[in-house]
Amino acid sequence: MSEVVLSERLQERIKTLISRYPEGKQKSALITILHEVQNENDDYLTTDLMDKIAEILSIKPIEVYEVATFYSMYNHKPVGKYMLEFCRTSCCATRKAEDMMEYTCQKLGVKEGEVTPDGLFSVRGVECLGACGYAPMLQLGDFYHEFLTKEKIDQLIEDCRAGKVELISKV
Ligand code: FES
Numbered sequence: 001m002s003e004v005v006l007s008e009r010l011q012e013r014i015k016t017l018i019s020r021y022p023e024g025k026q027k028s029a030l031i032t033i034l035h036e037v038q039n040e041n042d043d044y045l046t047t048d049l050m051d052k053i054a055e056i057l058s059i060k061p062i063e064v065y066e067v068a069t070f071y072s073m074y075n076h077k078p079v080g081k082y083m084l085e086f087c088r089t090s091c092c093a094t095r096k097a098e099d100m101m102e103y104t105c106q107k108l109g110v111k112e113g114e115v116t117p118d119g120l121f122s123v124r125g126v127e128c129l130g131a132c133g134y135a136p137m138l139q140l141g142d143f144y145h146e147f148l149t150k151e152k153i154d155q156l157i158e159d160c161r162a163g164k165v166e167l168i169s170k171v
Pocket of ligand 1: 087088089090091092093128129130131132133135137
């Protein structure tokens with residue numbers, strides 16, 4: 001394992017998160033810590049980072065891997081600044097989610113999981129995002145984009161390129 005050095009800010013943040021739980025229950029902070037570590041590492045987790053988290057929490061690395069690979073919000077390789085996550089579960093699937101995703105991949109010139117050469121976009125299929133009544137839909141950052149059409153996707157990509165798309169909710 002290569003030596004992983006977390007920033008002081010992150011180390012302090014992790015200490016605070018762990019302190020919210022009773023002695024011996026530090027693992028409860030795992031999901032939030034994974035988010036914080038991912039955010040500070042260009043939006044993806046490496047094995048070394050996950051091992052470091054296991055060390056900090058005094059748990060086995062497999063306990064970190066299990067969680068980090070279960071949830072689609074954790075990335076394990078570099079992703080684009082704008083990660084377009086298409087739901088492709090039942091309701092979205094019946095309303096042409098696959099077509100929307102394929103259209104987007106073709107438009108951007110990438111396959112699922114790849115990053116555009118300019119580092120701006122990635123496309124990924126995910127499981128139900130709980131907005132079934134608004135199918136087909138995608139998630140971009142903290143926001144949902146619903147009732148997708150090719151025209152809406154064109155506009156969204158154009159807005160991303162123009163730097164007009166917020167990724168983080170201020171609420
Ligand atoms: S099936 Fe797509 S949000 Fe639920």
